[in-house]
Amino acid sequence: MSNLDIILQQLANGLILGSFYSLVALGYTMVYGIIKLLNFAHGDIYMVGAFIGFSILSVVSGILGDGWTGIVATMALSMIAVGFIGVIIQRIAYRPMLQAPRLSILITALAVSLILYNLVMSITDGEFKAFTVGLGYEGISMGEVYITFTQMVLVSATAVLMTILHLFINKTMYGKAMRAISIDQDACRLMGIDVNRVIAVTFFVGSALAAAAGVMAGVYYGSIHFFMGFVIGLKAFTAAVMGGIGSIPGAMLGGLILGLLESFGTQIPFIGSEWKDVFAFGILILLLVFKPTGLLGRTEIERM
Amino acid sequence: MSDIVLQLQDIETCYGKIVALRGINLVVKKGQIVALLGANGAGKSTTLRTISGLVKSSAGKIMFLGNDITRSPAHETVRNGLIHVPEGRRIFKGMTVQENLDLGSFTLKDDGVRKKRMERVFGLFPILEKRRKQDAGLLSGGEQQMLAMGRALMNEPKLLLLDEPSMGLAPFLVQEIMRVIRQLNASGATILLVEQNAKAALKLAHYGYVLETGKIVMENDGNSLQNDARIVNAYLGN
Ligand SMILES: Nc1ncnc2c1ncn2[C@@H]1O[C@H](COP(=O)(O)OP(=O)(O)OP(=O)(O)O)[C@@H](O)[C@H]1O
Ligand SMILES: [Mg+2]
Numbered sequence: 278m279s280n281l282d283i284i285l286q287q288l289a290n291g292l293i294l295g296s297f298y299s300l301v302a303l304g305y306t307m308v309y310g311i312i313k314l315l316n317f318a319h320g321d322i323y324m325v326g327a328f329i330g331f332s333i334l335s336v337v338s339g340i341l342g343d344g345w346t347g348i349v350a351t352m353a354l355s356m357i358a359v360g361f362i363g364v365i366i367q368r369i370a371y372r373p374m375l376q377a378p379r380l381s382i383l384i385t386a387l388a389v390s391l392i393l394y395n396l397v398m399s400i401t402d403g404e405f406k407a408f409t410v411g412l413g414y415e416g417i418s419m420g421e422v423y424i425t426f427t428q429m430v431l432v433s434a435t436a437v438l439m440t441i442l443h444l445f446i447n448k449t450m451y452g453k454a455m456r457a458i459s460i461d462q463d464a465c466r467l468m469g470i471d472v473n474r475v476i477a478v479t480f481f482v483g484s485a486l487a488a489a490a491g492v493m494a495g496v497y498y499g500s501i502h503f504f505m506g507f508v509i510g511l512k513a514f515t516a517a518v519m520g521g522i523g524s525i526p527g528a529m530l531g532g533l534i535l536g537l538l539e540s541f542g543t544q545i546p547f548i549g550s551e552w553k554d555v556f557a558f559g560i561l562i563l564l565l566v567f568k569p570t571g572l573l574g575r576t577e578i579e580r581m
Numbered sequence: 582m583s584d585i586v587l588q589l590q591d592i593e594t595c596y597g598k599i600v601a602l603r604g605i606n607l608v609v610k611k612g613q614i615v616a617l618l619g620a621n622g623a624g625k626s627t628t629l630r631t632i633s634g635l636v637k638s639s640a641g642k643i644m645f646l647g648n649d650i651t652r653s654p655a656h657e658t659v660r661n662g663l664i665h666v667p668e669g670r671r672i673f674k675g676m677t678v679q680e681n682l683d684l685g686s687f688t689l690k691d692d693g694v695r696k697k698r699m700e701r702v703f704g705l706f707p708i709l710e711k712r713r714k715q716d717a718g719l720l721s722g723g724e725q726q727m728l729a730m731g732r733a734l735m736n737e738p739k740l741l742l743l744d745e746p747s748m749g750l751a752p753f754l755v756q757e758i759m760r761v762i763r764q765l766n767a768s769g770a771t772i773l774l775v776e777q778n779a780k781a782a783l784k785l786a787h788y789g790y791v792l793e794t795g796k797i798v799m800e801n802d803g804n805s806l807q808n809d810a811r812i813v814n815a816y817l818g819n
Contacts, residue, residue, distance in 0.1 A: 460673045469687050470687050
């Protein structure tokens, strides 16, 4: 492969990876922004999203087939279902903890993570599930580089979701309220904003985006398993911190950068692909040394 | 039918073990500007926070336009037209002036009405129109106070609670804010005004209360308070 081919190929790989990271990182950053919780269960929500998608697809594919029509329907339904799961978890586990010390709610999040992880493990007997879709491997080749239509559609779908999110956050009243709550909750209540309700909406949106990523990962990798949320949870967290935790554009950017860094990191001489995680976390540490608030974060620094 | 807009009966409020209000009785009538005066820590802000529902009273009763709102959460009292402009302005820094004003009308569904109200606010505070696309955090202190009041007016308040609107402002800006308060009152808003600047407040107020360590220690109409020797010594001196 020529150098240009390698660059193109890694760009494609990095964009896909970055899409998954960004979608999951958004949920991290939105929840942190609004209730200052590092929601460690968020990676598991992504995993639950993949499994809900798997179940929905098995029904939907009988009606709409397992091509794009079926997959888009599956994705939409999974997002709604997992959105509500996120809201229910928020209502049961986190809301009673909002006035408690920060550490309590953090531990609650770890508990939620363990529950989801073990629940799916026992339901699936700890087995891999084949996420069978009928998309084929058509694509376009440029020199030795081959990019499938599936890859292109997944990246585009991510771009569409992010655009919708951007419009929601900046143009709708609920979106503005969401940002305002992360600045001053009491002032929001004085505007007539039902803060609990907006928090619930935030969990819905964040969980739905994670579900979208989970379904896409199923489509892309072809199989899913109960521990698939763990590493991506860490990576998405890294991406959110890189971009500046609490910042929505930051999460989008952080995810993409992390995805690209990882895929290009495999090309550095003497650093094989087995070192890519070390590479990603190393970059994070370096960034935090020089810019502790992340790329697009606000200047305030808070201890956790 | 009475013309009482707001009535507090024996209101007590605590922060944990600290008792901040020890039985407040207070009445605000339609069309009035009522001043609530008192030294630092007397409980003025706590009184407003209890009325708007940001903190809960442990005893007593609050009536607003004939309804018992003692237990209503803050975001619901707003819907009935009770609007609180808190101490320290509390504008949303990092959002634009326009977005701050939008949020003031969060409860409103109709964009046309929203636009009309925003034009009215820009009429009162032309500087906000010039700064509408700017980050609210970059406004000067006086402009931030105007934004805080403008944001409250996006809601068509029946009763406006103002907590130290003149705090930290240059004298000419205090005059400007007081002028706006008078103007709002003239156009129909009833106002409960908390002020350190007793002189400025009593010039406007129809009636006034003096708060001391969580209790009302004096009340009278504005003119009488202005001339009361005790008030003059305690709050209006030099
Ligand atoms: N969040 C809080 N937690 C604990 N105590 C509080 C809190 N807020 C106020 N207090 C206490 O309640 C009392 C009344 O405070 P409040 O803020 O109502 O006074 P204020 O009259 O508004 O004073 P200032 O003129 O300084 O604004 C004070 O003793 C204060 O220390
Ligand atoms: Mg005060």
